[in-house]
Amino acid sequence: MxxxxxxxxxxxxxxxxxxxxxxxxxxxxxxxxxxxxxxxxxxxxxxxxxxxxxxxxxxxxxxxxxxxxxxxxxxxxxxxxxxxxxxxxxxxxxxxxxxxxxxxxxxxxxxxQLTDPERGFSFQDDGPLDMRMDQDGDSITAGEFIATRGVPELARVFREYGEERYAYQIAKALVRERERGESPATTGEFTALIRKTLPAPVQRKMGGHPARRVFQALRIAVNSxxxxxxxxxxxxxxxxxxxxxxxxxxxxxxxxxxxxxxxxxxxxxxxxxxxxxxxxxxxxxxxxxxxxxxxxxxxxxxxxxxxxxxxxxxxxxxxxxxxxxx
Ligand SMILES: C[S@@+](CC[C@H](N)C(=O)[O-])C[C@H]1O[C@@H](n2cnc3c(N)ncnc32)[C@H](O)[C@@H]1O
Known part of the structure; x- marks a missing residue:
């Protein structure tokens, strides 16, 4: 850990x-x-x-x-x-x-918050897909968010809050996994899905980690x-x-x-x-x-x-x- x-x-x-x-x-x-x-x-x-x-x-x-x-x-x-x-x-x-x-x-x-894998903010370590700053409040976890929102809403969040060019493709891939009963439940599973979705040359050219923008977007949405x-x-x-x-x-x-x-x-x-x-x-x-x-x-x-x-x-x-x- x-x-x-x-x-x-x-x-x-x-x-x-x-x-x-x-x-x-x-x-x-x-x-x-x-x-x-x-x-x-x-x-x-x-x-x-x-x-x-x-x-x-x-x-x-x-x-x-x-x-x-x-x-x-x-x-x-x-x-x-x-x-x-x-x-x-x-x-x-x-x-x-x-x-x-x-x-x-x-x-x-x-x-x-970022460096504690149990909080689910980090794409570097594996942990529950949580991302709530207030764990006692009413907000849903990041895992619940991606398991319940449709493609348009997910794509909007990834595009608007993360400026992710592949927002739609990632949203589609998420919903596809969900329909197979395999919605990501951990940060590691979510990162793997993002890596699988983004074209390899795009990932190579990205300055930071390929999941960085999407994680940031999801965090902003989960915590309003x-x-x-x-x-x-x-x-x-x-x-x-x-x-x-x-x-x-x-x-x-x-x-x-x-x-x-x-x-x-x-x-x-x-x-x-x-x-x-x-x-x-x-x-x-x-x-x-x-x-x-x-x-x-x-x-x-x-x-x-x-x-x-x-x-x-x-x-x-x-x-x-x-x-x-x-
Ligand atoms: C960047 S840190 C602040 C660090 C602090 N200035 C220091 O020097 O230690 C942001 C903190 O604000 C809290 N926070 C973020 N949004 C908040 C909100 N809407 N209401 C209350 N706390 C919030 C987070 O939980 C986090 O602990």
Whole structure:
């Protein structure tokens, strides 16, 4: 069995710099971590802002248990909410909610999820075809998904979420196996079916593993990730305080597009402005040290501030160009 890898927080420096722009080091700032994971970003934020408190959403019970141990030194400054961040709007609905100074979404799966074969996210190891981030919720497993959806739905998911050119052929092959009573039940069986379906020269030319795109697509569908992001952003703009920032790190072009469009819409509506004209990306040092960061894109939005205050922002007390490569 493969060792379960610890998650290294992505673009941590950039997140802290953005937070420093809105919250004084000594202030009783309130932060929200929408995707707690192993608590890497949370630890960094709580360490940097000694009087701040943090509310953290996490839908994966294993991740919550690990993060709770790692964050236990911070005692009552941390509250872990065992929910999908779709429910972020409930914070804003609370009478005593002060408004968040910073909200972070670090989307996708963690290294712990990816490297544990029992979770079924990995095409590298054999395990049950599960892929649910929330194993206690209502969502069906990846195995159930491919065993119950028709060719058009499967092909749409593989094409739209995975940009897989052979989406239709893979969907057809799946349904054919199913009709023979041989629907894949493990990640190994599913990978073998993909390998059998894709023409050999195509597989040879592919940059990554031939099953990578389809696995990613299936994971996005099983966890309704795009729907969750849309609802989470609605909740975030409501839960952010008067000058709160919303920071989103995404790893998929569809997610980044949703974030970009939403920030544009909020700007047009006069709710605030984007701090990142173009997304920030990790530097080569970070990518070298942590390969999982290579596709990361970070965008940030500040609520309640509509005019670009120029290069030196007095409110942020920092040169915006220092925030990155905007
Ligand atoms: C990339 S990891 C976050 C890692 C974290 N920032 C750290 O430094 O350790 C993403 C985490 O978000 C969780 N997650 C993803 N979508 C979620 C959602 N809609 N609601 C709650 N948690 C979610 C996943 O279960 C996973 O643990």
């Amino acid at each position: 493969a060792a379960v890898g610890v998650h290294v927080p992505v673009m941590e420096r950039e997140v802290l710099e953005i937070y420093e722009g809105v919250a004084g080091m000594d202030s009783e700032a309130v932060f929200v971590d929408a995707t707690l994971g192993a608590g890497g970003h949370a630890l960094a934020v709580l360490g940097k802002f000694p009087r701040a408190s943090l509310v953290a959403f996490e839908q994966d019970a294993d991740a919550r248990a690990l993060a709770a141990v790692r964050l236990s030194v911070y005692g009552s400054r941390v509250r872990i909410v065992p929910e999908n961040f779709r429910r972020m709007a409930t914070l804003a609905g609370r009478e005593d909610w002060p408004g968040a100074d910073g909200i972070l979404f670090d989307l996708g799966v963690s290294n712990m 990730e795009l729907e969750a992001l849309n609802e989470g952003l609605d909740g975030a703009i409501a839960a952010a305080g008067r000058t709160g920032v919303i920071v989103v790190i995404s790893y998929h072009s569809l997610e980044d597009r949703i974030v970009k469009r939403r920030f544009l819409k909020w700007s047009t509506e006069g709710l605030g402005r984007a701090l990142t004209k173009r997304p920030f990306t990790p530097g080569s040092d970070e990518i070298e040290a942590n390969r999982s960061s290579r596709s990361a894109k970070l965008r940030a939005f500040i609520k309640g501030e509509t005019a670009n205050k120029g290069k030196k922002s007095r409110r942020h007390g920092q040169d915006e160009s220092a925030l990155g490569k905007a």
